Every structure is written in C-alpha cells, then in structure tokens.
Amino acid sequence: MTDFTILADKALRDELLTREECLTVLQTPDTNLLELLQAAFKVRERHFGKTVRLQMLLNAKSGACQEDCGYCSQSSVSTAPIERYGLLPQDQMITGARRAAAAKAQRYCIVISGRSPLDREIADIASAVRSIKQEVPIQICCSLGLLNERQAKDLKAAGVDRINHNLNTSEAYHAEICSTHTFQDRLATIRHARTAGLEICSGGIVGMGEGDEDLIDLALALREVKPDSIPLNMLHPASGTPLEHCTPLTPQRCLKALCLFRFLHPRTELRIAGGREHNLRSLQPLALYPADSVFVNGYLTTPGQPAAEVWRMIEDLGFDIQVDALPTQGATPATAPAVGLHS
Numbered sequence: 001m002t003d004f005t006i007l008a009d010k011a012l013r014d015e016l017l018t019r020e021e022c023l024t025v026l027q028t029p030d031t032n033l034l035e036l037l038q039a040a041f042k043v044r045e046r047h048f049g050k051t052v053r054l055q056m057l058l059n060a061k062s063g064a065c066q067e068d069c070g071y072c073s074q075s076s077v078s079t080a081p082i083e084r085y086g087l088l089p090q091d092q093m094i095t096g097a098r099r100a101a102a103a104k105a106q107r108y109c110i111v112i113s114g115r116s117p118l119d120r121e122i123a124d125i126a127s128a129v130r131s132i133k134q135e136v137p138i139q140i141c142c143s144l145g146l147l148n149e150r151q152a153k154d155l156k157a158a159g160v161d162r163i164n165h166n167l168n169t170s171e172a173y174h175a176e177i178c179s180t181h182t183f184q185d186r187l188a189t190i191r192h193a194r195t196a197g198l199e200i201c202s203g204g205i206v207g208m209g210e211g212d213e214d215l216i217d218l219a220l221a222l223r224e225v226k227p228d229s230i231p232l233n234m235l236h237p238a239s240g241t242p243l244e245h246c247t248p249l250t251p252q253r254c255l256k257a258l259c260l261f262r263f264l265h266p267r268t269e270l271r272i273a274g275g276r277e278h279n280l281r282s283l284q285p286l287a288l289y290p291a292d293s294v295f296v297n298g299y300l301t302t303p304g305q306p307a308a309e310v311w312r313m314i315e316d317l318g319f320d321i322q323v324d325a326l327p328t329q330g331a332t333p334a335t336a337p338a339v340g341l342h343s
C-alpha cells in the first residue's frame with residue numbers, strides 16, 4: 001500500500017508531487033481511502049487548522065447565455081428547465097448579502113450568466129457592492145464571465161475583493177466541453193483581474209468525462225495561476241445539457257480528487273463546490289478533511305444544503321466556522337476570532 005504520509009510530508013515542505021504520485025492518489029483503492037484522507041488532513045490542519053469557510057452564492061442573472069459550456073444548464077445548447085431573468089435590481093443583491101452574513105458566510109458571490117458582462121451591468125453591480133460594503137461585514141466575490149482590464153478595475157474600485165473565473169478542466173480537454181471560448185480566454189480574464197489588484201478564485205469541475213491526466217493537468221495549471229481559493233465542482237449532470245449522460249461520479253472519486261488538490265495546493269483555500277450534495281451524498285463530512293470551505297444554501301440553478309445543516313455537520317466534525325475580522329467601510333475595525341457554532 002502507498003505510504004500517503006510521504007505525500008503529505010512533501011506537500012508540507014511545499015514540494016511538488018511527481019505525476020506518478022498524483023496518479024497514485026487518484027487511483028487509490030477505495031479500501032485505502034481513509035489513509036489517504038488522513039494524510040490530506042495533515043496538510044489541511046497545518047495551514048487551516050479545523051476551520052471551515054462558508055460562502056453563499058447569488059445567481060444575479062440567470063440563463064439565456066450564448067456560450068455552449070456543456071456542463072451548464074444556462075447555456076445556448078441546454079434545454080434544462082431553469083429560471084431565466086435579467087440582472088436583478090440592486091436592492092435584491094444587497095438583500096442577498098444580508099442573508100449570506102446571517103448564514104455565517106464569510107464571502108458572498110455575485111454570479112451572472114453570459115460570456116461577458118455589459119458595462120451597465122458592471123455599473124449596477126459596482127453600485128450594489130458599494131452599498132453592501134457600507135453595511136454588511138462580508139467579502140465580495142464576483143463571477144461575471146470574461147472581463148477586460150477596465151471592467152476588472154471598476155469592480156476593484158467599487159470594493160469587490162475577489163473574482164471567480166474557473167479554468168474548469170485541462171487545456172487539452174477544454175475544447176470537449178466548450179467551443180465558444182478557449183482556455184486561453186479564461187487565463188486572460190484571470191490576468192486582468194490580477195492586474196486590477198483583485199484576489200483570484202479559480203478551480204474546476206470533476207466528472208465531465210476527463211481522464212486522470214486532465215485532472216492532474218488542471219491542478220498543475222492552477223499552480224501557475226496561484227489562486228487565493230480553488231472551488232472544486234463535481235458535475236451534477238442536468239437533464240437537457242450535453243453532459244447529462246456522463247458517467248456518474250462516486251463519492252470516493254470526489255474525495256480522491258479533493259485530496260489531490262490539497263496535496264498540490266497545500267496553502268490554498270479549497271472549496272467543495274457545486275455538486276457536493278449530489279455526488280458525495282452521505283460521505284460529505286469526509287470531504288472537509290482535505291477541503292476547508294463550502295457553499296451554503298444552494299447553487300446557481302440547483303438547491304443545496306441549508307446553512308443550519310452545514311453548521312451542524314461542521315459542529316459534528318468538531319470543526320469551527322471561520323469568521324474573518326471584516327469591518328464595514330462605515331465602521332471601526334474590530335477583530336473577531338474563529339468562532340464555533342455556539343459563539
């Protein structure tokens with residue numbers, strides 16, 4: 001049996017695992033999964049202790065996208081029965097931030113469908129973010145599609161902390177899941193956000209028919225990007241999307257993928273993202289051994305675990321919810337420790 005502590009020790013020394021070691025992680029027999037999780041937890045514990053970061057999403061504009069991303073129920077090639085609406089009014093974006101804070105989310109993610117945002121949409125979102133920052137002690141992430149440098153700068157000036165833009169899969173496999181934009185287009189948006197001084201959230205999706213080598217290439221490409229956080233989505237195949245018939249993931253496959261990302265990104269926030277409930281099922285708590293971050297209250301077009309159930313899961317594990325010291329712009333700075341569920 002592989003000695004996974006060797007891999008954990010390498011990660012703790014910030015040494016890159018070999019490709020062969022990465023494959024060993026993904027191909028771990030299910031009977032050895034607990035040893036793998038224990039090794040990944042050693043790395044997670046060094047850099048994140050037993051804390052868990054919560055985030056909440058707002059789908060601020062839904063459907064009617066002209067792109068053809070095969071995994072997405074909002075794409076031009078999807079017939080999935082989803083809600084379609086234009087950009088929500090600012091007061092709804094602000095209300096969403098209040099709800100996220102009440103759910104103990106450290107970060108609120110405003111997401112819109114579409115290839116790229118219109119300038120008036122950027123202006124509306126920027127205005128809503130300014131109001132949120134005056135009132136709600138929460139970090140703001142925006143996921144708005146492909147951005148140019150000026151749009152990224154406008155968002156930064158409004159108080160946006162972070163941009164989400166996922167690489168999704170390996171560069172070699174990208175054309176299999178999307179033909180309307182390229183992997184390089186995605187990298188360019190990340191560069192513009194970085195140039196504007198924004199933090200970067202970038203991850204991918206497991207289960208789109210990619211091979212082990214693609215998953216490893218994705219994790220290695222993200223090492224070049226050096227994101228501040230990595231969301232790892234697990235495909236929840238929606239009826240009516242091109243990927244609806246993909247081979248279903250197993251909970252074990254999802255856990256091995258999370259362990260791989262933890263070893264290759266020992267110091268980076270690692271989020272169990274979309275598809276968590278559907279794919280991990282009753283093994284969800286185990287995923288918090290490699291990962292340190294989750295979404296609460298659902299995703300863009302699918303429901304998810306309510307915040308209170310997530311709090312309970314974290315409490316049952318003996319972990320704590322992380323709450324950053326986040327004064328609003330109108331308030332005096334204060335510090336807050338990581339708090340448990342009863343704080």
Ligand code: SF4
Nearest residue numbers: 065069072075113114
């Ligand atoms: S660009 Fe975004 S909204 Fe449009 S199809 Fe791709 S993932 Fe879906």
